[in-house]
Amino acid sequence: MLSRGAAISLAIFCFVSFLFLFSKSGCSFQDQYQYGISLIQLPYFTNATEADNSNSSKFTDPPFQDPQNNIVPLTPRPPPSKDEVIDSGDDEVVGGENAMSYFRKLSGSTHDFLSSRSNTGQAMQILAAYSYKDHFSASISIPKKIGSIAFCRYIGANGTEVAEPVESRVYPFFVVYCSRRNKVTMLGVTNDKSEPITAANSALLIRRKFKEYQHNVSFCLAPIYGKEPKWLHFVELVEHYKLQGVNKFFIYIREIGDYDKKMIDSYVKSGEVEIVNIPGTVSDVIAQQLMGVADCLLRSRTYSKWSIFADIDERLIMTDDRMTIDGFMRSITDESIGSVAFPQRWIMKREHIPEKFESDQQVIEKMPTRAWHETTSAALKGHPLCQEQVSCWGKDIVHNEKAIRMLVHEVVEFYPGFRELFLDPSIGYIRHYRDVKMQSWEANNVANLRKFGPFSNTTYPNSIGTKLLKNVLNRLHRVYD
Structure with missing residues (x-):
């Protein structure tokens, strides 16, 4: 039989082991609150860059997390050289x-x-x-x-x-x-x-003559327009993609209110966002978007290796949330791939964004990635409904030196020898928080959407949703308090 002292020591050891294992599991104390109010006072998460996976196609492990649930950042890469190539004596x-x-x-x-x-x-x-x-x-x-x-x-x-x-x-x-x-x-x-x-x-x-890419993945946002408030969509978009390894955003603006512009300007001041104003020379929405696509492909060339082309309500994401978009793009070793198309999954968004930021509780309840879950099956390339949309409403991450001509949903002309990779949704997809009332979108499309497969309830991953909420609230307080 154990002595009294040995029994006490064994009990303490078991209790500490239980706490350690519990904190490492998917059911941490913080997760019991559904990454809600209890997380508001936790520290701002830095967006550490992952190790280079250029020689591997496998997913990397997430950053180490200690028992107190603090993220231990990985060693950042050195900043890229700003040296330029010498001008060629001949034309391309x-x-x-x-x-x-x-x-x-x-x-x-x-x-x-x-x-x-x-x-x-x-x-x-x-x-x-x-x-x-x-x-x-x-x-x-x-x-x-x-x-x-x-x-x-x-x-x-x-x-x-x-x-x-x-x-x-x-x-x-x-x-x-x-x-x-x-x-x-x-x-x-x-x-x-x-x-x-x-x-x-x-x-x-x-x-645009850099010897080294200044960014591995940047983001090109389709022109912003319309009267619906944008502030919450925008801060969620930027913080989502920052957690995916993106730290440069080209934002195209046709029209925007002062309140929303204040949020965008805060990212301009921090150097993460560059604004490109779309002049009032084109009233057609599709033409405006094609103008933005054409310019951002040129603007990103040699500056960023890959560019995400997406709308303000679209969140491209890897299905295995241990992998970031940046990490996945670094794992691609097939040099013939000129773009990676992510399939669409529409999520029914049934309310407008609130007019203004009022409280943390408001954001916890109304932030799109937290509020809306009713989700379509993925729209896959080759489906009979997609004859006019070659990539079936997917959105591309494009290698900026391999694509010549883009439409809204696909590259339609590559430089010779390059091609598109269309992802299976088991690898990555788009969480598209679509306003169902805008232009009677749901009434006009729901019958066709069901032809892709059954609807289901899906959630934004808790593992990154926790960080996303904290970073969104942190930015909102910095801008609007």
């Missing part, structure tokens, strides 16, 4: 021929479904212009028909043209591709080679 070559010639052929064989919205005679306006090692590109804000003639105008530091205009074509939507010239600081695009250069049809070149 695509498919064995000069890129200007290659794109001209593509423009002549491309069906332009935006032709009815095009403004053939209107003067050019530039949204942005970019300088790469072997070419220039401009995104334009006037909906010109694909194949329309445009002239590249090369402007030096003193404001005068330093080379003869070069004839090009609009291809893809909202893009004009230009050969390189020396000593150019601004790029102009005009309908006619003798048209005057103005502030509207020219722009300073944004340099």
Whole structure:
């Protein structure tokens, strides 16, 4: 029989072991509160970058978590070099021929479904212009028909043209591709080679010639518009993707209220967000989105290896929540993959976002990832309902140097040799918190949605939902208190 002292020691050991094992399980004390009010005072979670998995296709273990449930951050990678490549003496070559010639052929064989919205005679306006090692590109804000003639105008530091205009074509939507010239600081695009250069049809070149990617994954947000409050959607979106390893966001804005803008500006100040204003030159919603897609593909090239293209109410996520999007993209070793398409699962959102931030309890109840669970089956590529949507309403993470032309839901033209990978929903999918009342969306679509399979109740993973809620509340208090 054990002595009294030995029995006491054994009891203490068993109790401590129980506490340790309980804290490591999926039923921690904190989880008993459904990551709610009890978590509000816990520390802000940093978004540690995972170790590089470039030589492995397997999922990595999550960061170590000690018995007190504190995250132990992994060692961050050193910041990437900002060194630039040397300008090429020759123009870009695509498919064995000069890129200007290659794109001209593509423009002549491309069906332009935006032709009815095009403004053939209107003067050019530039949204942005970019300088790469072997070419220039401009995104334009006037909906010109694909194949329309445009002239590249090369402007030096003193404001005068330093080379003869070069004839090009609009291809893809909202893009004009230009050969390189020396000593150019601004790029102009005009309908006619003798048209005057103005502030509207020219722009300073944004340099995109990095030797190293500045980010592995960045985010391109479809243009924001409409009257529904955006503040809670936006903070949840940014904090969700930060936990997925994203730390650079390009936000396209058509219209937004002052209250929502205050939240976005807080991320601009912290350097995580860059705003691109969509001018009022295009009223059509689809055309606005294609303008944003075209510009962000150019803006991200050489700056970020991969870019997520998604809407404000879409949360791309890995099905195994131990893996982040950043980690998954680093695990891809097949160099032929030019984009990764995540299948859609629509989640029925039956109320608008509240007008303003009032309390922590309000956010706990109304934050989309916590409030809504009624979920469709995944919309899979090849389904009979998806004949007009090649990727069945999926959204892409795109390798910015392998894609030439994108629509809203898929890359439709890759550089030669590259292709799309469409994910099985067992690997990753989109949690799309869709407003069911907007434009009678549910009434118009529910019958077809059920053809993808049965509806079910799903939840945002507790393992990251805990961190997401804390980080959202932390940001809300910093901005609105």
